[in-house]
Amino acid sequence: MSSYKKLSIRKFAVPIKKDTEESRFWKKFKTHSTLSEAASVTSINYSPISPHDFAVTSSTRVQIYSAQNFKVKKSISRFNDVAYCGTIRNDGKLLVAGDATGLIQVFDINSRAILRTLRGHNLPVHITKFAPGNTQVLSCSDDKTVRIWDIPGQEAISVFKEHQDYVRAGVINDENPHLVLTGSYDQTIKLWDMRSNSCTISMVHDAPVEDVLMFSSGRMIISAGGPTITVWDIIAGGRVVRSVSNHQKTITSMFFNESQSRLLTGSLDHHVKIYDVQDYDVVHSIKYPSPILCLALSPDEKNLITGMTCGSLSIRHRKTTIQENKSREDKQPRVGSYQYFTRGRTYKGTLDDFIIESKRKKHLASYDNYLKKFQYSNALDAVLKETTTAILTVSMLQELIQRDVLRIAIAGRDDASLRPLVKFLIRWINDPRYTSILCDVGEVLIDVYAPVIDKSPLIKNMIESLRDKVKGEVNLQKEVAKVIGSLEMVFAKGMMK
Incomplete structure (x- = not known):
């Protein structure tokens, strides 16, 4: 008769991570509503001007939603094909968007009139963004080119052609508008200098690049491709500082909070993850019912909006206290930044203030x-x-x-x-x-x-x-x-x- 030794099973207590202040902050974003668009939501862009309305691009239209009641205020549908990347200008007056035919159009938001039509790309334009000076537009296209357009002249003043595949990501540095960062499906990230019209640094991400971000200082950049985000040091010649992979599928979009202390990423694995940019550890994660194509956090950090492949627009709202609102109003931008020189332009005054209209000085031609x-x-x-x-x-x-x-x-x-x-x-x-x-x-x-x-x-x-x-x-x-x-x-x- 064979003998069996009795095994004792010891139970180990699994440590449960306590709620941190960071986690409690992001948990305050509760689902406010879910809106339905005609097709997949390809981009979300907030207006920097209060009350921070936002533009949503889907199918052949761009819709401007109210940030207060989340209802459609304006609908722009003057596109012949699928529209991409509807972006609102810093003053909240103009909107630019590209489409699948390669056409770029600049609209007046109030009247929805087409102010400028920019022709030059022959394949879909997925990226259109205003430069900090508000007179130029960046465009990135599937024809492998990156162009800088002069809005008054309706012509391309710079054309970059070194990418070998679709260019699906691009951004202009706020502090130095001469620097343009682009990412392509050829797995490269390139930093361009408009003053010399040339590529200064080229980096390899090892996956098709879906999105890029640049810190205001211009020293560090972040690229997203596949399930990985990579942090690069430009001053060090494009050296990799950190590479993390916390998603299971391709990361489709990234977004900074207002202070650039937190990085938000959306992925096809249905998750939004929030990183602390000090060590790039995940501080919070939110799951959604469908793959995520785009996301945006409002400038006042009250609303988190995600666009999904199913056409759903998920809006999460966070209630704020009076003390928090006051501290945000008292916050001053960094001295020397673009926001510092444009501070106060949205201030409307109180009912008791006597407002004197200032006449803008006319600048003479040379x-x-x-x-x-x-x-x-x-x-x-x-x-x-x-x-x-x-x-x-x-x-x-x-x-x-x-x-x-x-x-x-x-x-x-x-x-x-x-x-x-x-x-x-x-x-x-x-x-x-x-x-x-x-x-x-x-x-x-x-x-x-x-x-x-x-x-x-x-x-x-x-x-x-x-x-x-x-x-x-x-x-x-x-x-x-x-x-x-x-x-x-x-x-x-x-x-x-």
Whole structure:
């Protein structure tokens, strides 16, 4: 008979982690409501201006929701295909969004009118963001390019083409708007400098990059690709500081809180995780019913909103105390930051305050400043650029004639500075609107430089071209006069019959 030894099973107590102050803070975000969109929610963006309304991009429309009652205030649906990344400008007046056709549109939020249409990408544009100066737009596209657009001119002033796959992440540094950070499905993160229009640092994430963030200081950046977030030190040449993987599936979006002390990540594994940026430990985790595509935390840290693949928009609201609201109002931005120089612009005053409307000083154009300083030669140079319209250049010439300083503005030039003026005369002297003024300018030009024209072959050839053009125009006018005379005789004879 075999004997069996009796095994004793000892029970070990599993230590239960106590609730921390951090955990209690995030648990205060209770589900307020769940809204339904027409399709997957691809982006959520808060307005920096109180009361912090937010834009939600889904299907072929961008909707502006009220942060107070979470109802739709505006709906912009002027897209021919799926819309992406509806972003509100810092002043809360404009919104920019891209679409699946490669088109970028800038809207006035109040009227929903299209103010600018930016064309250049030929594949879907997934990232559109305003630069800190509010006059430029960053765009990242599936055509592998990154562009910086000038809103008034509706043209791309910088184009970066070194990525080898879809570019699905991009951000401009708030403190230094010349630095642009992008992430691509080619598994690289690149830091671009708009001043040199080149890539300064390139880093490899080892997974298709879905999102990137940059700290305000510009030294540290964070990339998300696959289930991993990686922290990089730019000053150290792109050295990896920390790499953590707490998600089971791809991380689709990241978001900083207002002080950039906490990092929020959303993933296809249905979870939102909150990290402490000191050690990148998870301090709290929230589970959702569907994969998460985007998330946003309101600037006042009262609302946490997530967009999911099923089209649901989950809104979690946190009630705040009077003391907490007061401490937030008393908080001052860091000295020297962009927020510091724009502080107080949203303050409306109280009912007892007497508000004086300030008139914004009009800044003069460069040519007007030169005229004001009696620098006539510099004023003429300022309007002889190729980007300047002809009517503006002719108006400047007419102003110089009326001031009797045209000879002063033209005299004392070398070949390089004289060439733009002669080139302008050759191009526009045949235009009936400008012929009389430009003929006077041409006479003064020849009178001033007649003794030295032969010493410059370039200017001599251009003057000869101008002469030939004027001569051809005179001959043309003579032929036209002959034809008109013949027609008048024919008409007169017909009337006599």
